[in-house]
Amino acid sequence: DGGITQSPKYLFRKEGQNVTLSCEQNLNHDAMYWYRQDPGQGLRLIYYSQIVNDFQKGDIAEGYSVSREKKESFPLTVTSAQKNPTAFYLCASMGGVTDTQYFGPGTRLTVL
Amino acid sequence: QQPVQSPQAVILREGEDAVINCSSSKALYSVHWYRQKHGEAPVFLMILLKGGEQKGHEKISASFNEKKQQSSLYLTASQLSYSGTYFCGTELSHSGYSTLTFGKGTMLLVSP
Numbered sequence: 001d002g003g004i005t006q007s008p009k010y011l012f013r014k015e016g017q018n019v020t021l022s023c024e025q026n027l028n029h030d031a032m033y034w035y036r037q038d039p040g041q042g043l044r045l046i047y048y049s050q051i052v053n054d055f056q057k058g059d060i061a062e063g064y065s066v067s068r069e070k071k072e073s074f075p076l077t078v079t080s081a082q083k084n085p086t087a088f089y090l091c092a093s094m095g096g097v098t099d100t101q102y103f104g105p106g107t108r109l110t111v112l
Numbered sequence: 113q114q115p116v117q118s119p120q121a122v123i124l125r126e127g128e129d130a131v132i133n134c135s136s137s138k139a140l141y142s143v144h145w146y147r148q149k150h151g152e153a154p155v156f157l158m159i160l161l162k163g164g165e166q167k168g169h170e171k172i173s174a175s176f177n178e179k180k181q182q183s184s185l186y187l188t189a190s191q192l193s194y195s196g197t198y199f200c201g202t203e204l205s206h207s208g209y210s211t212l213t214f215g216k217g218t219m220l221l222v223s224p
Binding site: 033035040041042043044045048050056058088090097098099100101102103104105106108 | 114
């Protein structure tokens, strides 16, 4: 089955630690996105990538970094510079007949 | 600029109807609608394109008023499974680097 996978589902980290969230898709989509979701805020764009080895900052990129070495993979690193990292993180890819975004199951990050 | 959704929340009894609106201050190329259950990924419902084309689930009804830059999602004969938060995502233009900007969501609760 085609789809988007994110791991882990729940992640706990101590303040000052970097952590990497995984996102993999087998939909053969070129475009991939990372969003952060906080209660009552909707989805806010962190980074996006249209092709391998190229990515752009979204609205709230500070404190985050990404890489796109393979078409299928778009990992997100939450660095210690991110002041309030506790949130629900969603990865998406875009394409297909409807040319819309399809989301992974999300990773809930909690900073202790 | 973030689209504005209204109402913020709505409570229905099973079988009742509801309309959720999404307004933008800028001219849009497309509007994408999603439904999200708590703790889960947003699920694609429908895309409405400038010029009148629509793609999505047959049982979902929506409209896009290009003069007002407003889209409306019509939920008729609501079922318990309709409960969740509905988001609209707006696209200003369609290119290789297009992104969606999401509203804050409309929470819908359908009770028996």
